[in-house]
Amino acid sequence: MADLSNWAFPPEMQPNAEELRFDLEAALDSMVLLRSEVPEDAFTAGILGTERIGNGVVIRDDGLVLTIGYLITEATTIWLNTNKGAAVAGHPLAYDQATGFGLVQPLGRLAAPALSRGTAASCNVGDDVVVAGHGGRKHALKAKLIARREFAGYWEYVLDEALFTTPAHPHWSGAALISGGGRLLGIGSLMVQEELGGRTVQGNMIVPIDLLEPILEDLVKLGRARRPARPWLGLYATEVKGHVVVSGLAGGGPAERAGVQVGDIVIEVASGRVSGLADLFRKIWSTGSAGVEVPMTLVREGSVSRVRVSSADRQDLLKKPSLH
Numbered sequence: 164m165a166d167l168s169n170w171a172f173p174p175e176m177q178p179n180a181e182e183l184r185f186d187l188e189a190a191l192d193s194m195v196l197l198r199s200e201v202p203e204d205a206f207t208a209g210i211l212g213t214e215r216i217g218n219g220v221v222i223r224d225d226g227l228v229l230t231i232g233y234l235i236t237e238a239t240t241i242w243l244n245t246n247k248g249a250a251v252a253g254h255p256l257a258y259d260q261a262t263g264f265g266l267v268q269p270l271g272r273l274a275a276p277a278l279s280r281g282t283a284a285s286c287n288v289g290d291d292v293v294v295a296g297h298g299g300r301k302h303a304l305k306a307k308l309i310a311r312r313e314f315a316g317y318w319e320y321v322l323d324e325a326l327f328t329t330p331a332h333p334h335w336s337g338a339a340l341i342s343g344g345g346r347l348l349g350i351g352s353l354m355v356q357e358e359l360g361g362r363t364v365q366g367n368m369i370v371p372i373d374l375l376e377p378i379l380e381d382l383v384k385l386g387r388a389r390r391p392a393r394p395w396l397g398l399y400a401t402e403v404k405g406h407v408v409v410s411g412l413a414g415g416g417p418a419e420r421a422g423v424q425v426g427d428i429v430i431e432v433a434s435g436r437v438s439g440l441a442d443l444f445r446k447i448w449s450t451g452s453a454g455v456e457v458p459m460t461l462v463r464e465g466s467v468s469r470v471r472v473s474s475a476d477r478q479d480l481l482k483k484p485s486l487h
Contacts, residue, residue: 171301176330178293178305185345187293187300192246193221193278196297197230197253197267197337199238206480207236217336218296219243219267220347222280226273227383229375230337231352232258232265237482241267245275246299255484257382260477261393262374263320263352266382278339281346283311283326283371293341294332294351294367304332306367309359314368315441316353317399317410319477322370327357329366340369347372387478391452394474398423400440406430407443409461421472424463431460447474 171177180187197219201208211233219230228243235241241253251271258265286292288308295303306328314325331354332338338351349369357366378388397416400407409427412419429437432446450457453476461468 172304176304177300178303180300183293183345184343187303187345189276190278190293190341190345191295191299191303193276194246194295194297194302194339195219195221195228195273195275196244197228197234198242198244199235199255200240201237202239202482205237205482207233211236215336218334218338218351220337220339220350221273221275221277222347223277226269226275227256228253228267228269228273229347229350230265230267231350231370232260232263234337235265235267238484239482243267243269243273244297245273246297247274249273249275257386258481259378259382259388260320261388261390262322262378263370264350264375264382278341278347279345280372280375281342281344281348283324283348283373285344285346286326286342286348291343292328292348294328294335294338294369295341296332296334296338302334304330306330306332309357309364309366313441315439315444317401317440319393319395319398319444319447321441321444322374324371325352326369326371327355327366328369329357329359329364331355331365331367335367338367340372392476392478393448394450394453394455394457395477396423396447396457396472396474397477400429400443402440407437407440417472417475421470423459423461423470423472426463428462429459430462430467433458434460450474453477 217234219228235255253267256266256268310327314322335351340349353368381389396418397413398418399411401410457472
């Protein structure tokens with residue numbers, strides 16, 4: 164695994180404790196370095212790798228760690244490192260596909276403070292924020308919230324409203340978005356390119372913390388949210404010149420088994436016209452819960468074809484965590 168400790172933001176890019184209304188050191192000490200190992204035959208190993216590294220943030224006094232879910236999906240080994248030098252094994256407690264959040268329960272005492280959770284609704288576009296990873300002030304970045312809008316990911320993922328910050332934190336996975344008042348506003352998910360003032364800038368996409376509150380207790384008790392599983396097709400898509408095009412397929416997944424091919428243009432789902440990537444996924448989810456048959460109309464090399472895809476629960480394909 165890569166060494167994420169031997170680097171630092173220039174001092175002028177780091178937050179200045181004297182300019183903030185909260186205890187910066189305590190907030191940054193809530194961050195942990197998260198390393199996970201995943202079996203080579205895991206469903207996600209080919210895409211996400213077998214060794215993953217990122218960040219997490221302690222959100223409860225019992226040491227519960229919130230991170231971005233792709234770091235811990237199908238993990239058999241997790242280690243958490245604090246700023247004070249503690250190294251503690253962790254258990255992948257939960258992963259919520261709809262939000263992207265993951266929870267890790269430390270199997271020992273982290274002795275790291277919990278970061279109080281705020282609400283993304285309290286932060287406005289243009290506000291100064293801090294995007295923080297593990298490692299203290301040298302790995303914390305002064306940033307601005309530049310947008311809050313819908314986000315659609317090619318992997319059957321939609322957020323009604325995501326947060327976008329700039330400049331980009333280079334180790335964004337599981338990083339904490341911290342408000343000017345020292346509260347947790349969200350968790351880092353991606354590096355993105357955004358339009359700002361007529362120019363393209365690099366930034367981060369952040370999953371708002373507000374999405375955690377309604378499902379937190381379910382995730383802790385059940386390992387998943389208490390809601391029907393969405394139909395999953397194993398279809399990767401992108402927008403090209405106003406069309407939604409299949410850009411990839413999960414091997415052996417429902418879409419591939421139904422005859423969907425890379426390059427197909429998706430024009431309808433259940434007789435409803437598809438207007439964009441987010442609309443495609445919402446129309447699929449509106450057909451019912453996992454297992455439902457999803458009718459789709461495709462254009463392939465100028466010809467229209469119709470398929471019926473027997474959806475699945477993606478969770479059923481993932482290796483489940485176990486405690487030994």
